[in-house]
Amino acid sequence: MKLQRFEVESYMTLHENxxxxxxxxxxxxxxxxxxxxxxxxxxxLEDLMNLSLDYGAIEGSHELKKGILSxxxxxxxxxxxxxxxxxxxxxxxxxxxxxxNDHILSFLPTYQQLYSFPxxxxxxxxxxxLKEENEWKIDFEELEKNIRENTKMIxxxxxxxxxxxxxxxxxxxxxxxxxxxxxxxxxxDEIYRGLYQEESISDLYEKGIATSGLSKVLSTPxxxxxxxxxxxxxxxxxxxxxxxxxxxxxxxxxxxxxxxxLKYSK
Numbered sequence: 368m369k370l371q372r373f374e375v376e377s378y379m380t381l382h383e384n385x386x387x388x389x390x391x392x393x394x395x396x397x398x399x400x401x402x403x404x405x406x407x408x409x410x411x412l413e414d415l416m417n418l419s420l421d422y423g424a425i426e427g428s429h430e431l432k433k434g435i436l437s438x439x440x441x442x443x444x445x446x447x448x449x450x451x452x453x454x455x456x457x458x459x460x461x462x463x464x465x466x467x468n469d470h471i472l473s474f475l476p477t478y479q480q481l482y483s484f485p486x487x488x489x490x491x492x493x494x495x496x497l498k499e500e501n502e503w504k505i506d507f508e509e510l511e512k513n514i515r516e517n518t519k520m521i522x523x524x525x526x527x528x529x530x531x532x533x534x535x536x537x538x539x540x541x542x543x544x545x546x547x548x549x550x551x552x553x554x555x556d557e558i559y560r561g562l563y564q565e566e567s568i569s570d571l572y573e574k575g576i577a578t579s580g581l582s583k584v585l586s587t588p589x590x591x592x593x594x595x596x597x598x599x600x601x602x603x604x605x606x607x608x609x610x611x612x613x614x615x616x617x618x619x620x621x622x623x624x625x626x627x628x629l630k631y632s633k
Contacts, residue, residue, distance in 0.1 A: 371483040393528075395586045403587070403624065406631040415623065423619030426607055427594075431622050434629025435594050438561070438579075440570040442596060448606045449622075450593040451614045453558045456578035458484060459606050459613075460554050460595055464520065465490045471520045472513055474505070476529055478556060481522040491517070503530040507541050514549050521546060524556035525564045533564040543572045552576060558583050569596040576602070585628055592617060592625035 383389055404411045424431075427449030436442050450456040457480055465471065467489030473482040475494045482492045493513050497503045510521070521542075526533045534542065546553045554576045555568040561584040568575035580593030595606060617625070 370487045371479070373479055373483070394583055394588050397588060398586045398628075400624075403627060407627060411627060415620065418619045418623060421619065422616040423622050425616045427617065428622050428626060430626040431592070431629070434626050434632070435596070437629065437633070439567055439577075439596060442569070442598070445600045446569075446596055446598060446603060448595040448603050448610065449617055450578075450580075450595060450610065451617065452582060452588075452591045452593040453556065453578055453580035454480060454593070455614065456580065456593040456595045457481065457554070457556055459610055460576055460578065461485055461488065461522075463602065463606050463609050464552060468517060469519045470515050470517045471522055472510065472518065473522045474527070476527075477522075478524055478528045481524065481554070481556065485522070497527065497530060497532070503527065503532040505534070505538070505542070507538075507545065510542075511545050511549075514545075514551070518549065518551060520552040520554055522554045522556075524558065525568075526559045526562060528556075528559065534566075536566065539566055539568070539571065543568075543575070546572065546574065550574075554578070560584075567596070569598065573598050581625055581628055585632055587624070587628050590621045590625050590628070592621055592628075 427447065429444060431449065432444045432447045435447055448459070450459055461484055465485055465488055468491070470491040470493070471485055472493055472495060475496050486492050495506065495510050495513065497505065542553065552574045553568055553572065557564070557567060557577045557579045560567060560579060567577045569577035576595060576597040578593065578595050581590050582588035595603065597603060
C-alpha cells in the first residue's frame with residue numbers, strides 16, 4: 368500500500384500555525400469551550416465533570432445522531448456511522464466498498480483523498496476535469512462515457528473543494544440517474560454543505576453516501592466528530608465493523624460536546 372503525499376495537508380501542517388495571517392484556513396473561526404457551553408442554559412460544565420472517561424457509546428450516542436439527522440431530510444440512527452472527522456469518514460467508505468481492480472471516477476480539481484487513497488488500495492481511477500470555461504461544472508456526457516464494466520463508484524465533494532461550485536436540483540437528479548443506470552455508488556464529501564449546497568445525496572439516492580463533520584461550517588474541528596450517512600443500513604453495519612479496527616469510539620467528551628454543537632447549530 369503506497370500512498371501519495373497528501374500535498375495540501377502537508378503544506379498546512381508546516382505553515383498554518385507559523386504565520387501572521389492565515390488566508391488558507393478552511394474552517395469558520397473555531398469556538399472556544401466557554402463559548403460553546405454558553406449556548407446551553409443548564410450546567411453543561413457540571414455534566415462534563417461527571418462524565419466517566421470510558422469509551423462511551425461505541426457507535427455514538429442517540430443524542431449525537433439525533434443532532435446529525437436534524438441536518439437532513441430523512442434517516443434514523445441506523446443510517447449513521449460516527450467517525451474521527453470527515454477524513455476518517457471518507458477513508459472508511461472507500462476501504463469498505465473498494466478493492467483491487469475496481470474502477471472509480473473522480474474529478475479534478477478536488478480533495479486529494481478522494482483519488483489518492485483509492486489508488487493506494489489498487490483501485491483504478493479516472494478523472495473528469497472540471498473546466499473554468501464551463502464554470503467548473505460537471506460534464507455529464509463525459510462522465511457517462513468514462514464508466515466501465517468494473518466502475519463501482521463516483522467520488523466528489525459538494526460544494527467542490529476548491530472551486531466552490533455546487534449542483535442544483537436538476538443536476539443532482541442527472542447525476543443520480545446516471546448512477547442508477549449503471550448501478551453505481553456515489554460518495555459525496557459534504558463537509559461544506561450548509562454554506563449553500565442544500566440537498567444531500569443521502570436523502571435522494573439509495574446508493575448515495577454522504578460524509579461530513581463538525582469541522583468546517585460548525586466551527587468545532589478539534590472535536591474530531593465526523594459521520595457517514597446513507598440509506599444503505601447494511602453498509603453502515605459493515606463500516607461499523609471495520610471502524611472497530613481503527614477508532615473504536617469517539618469518546619464520551621467529544622460525543623457530548625458534538626451533540627451540544629449540533630443542538631444549537633441552527
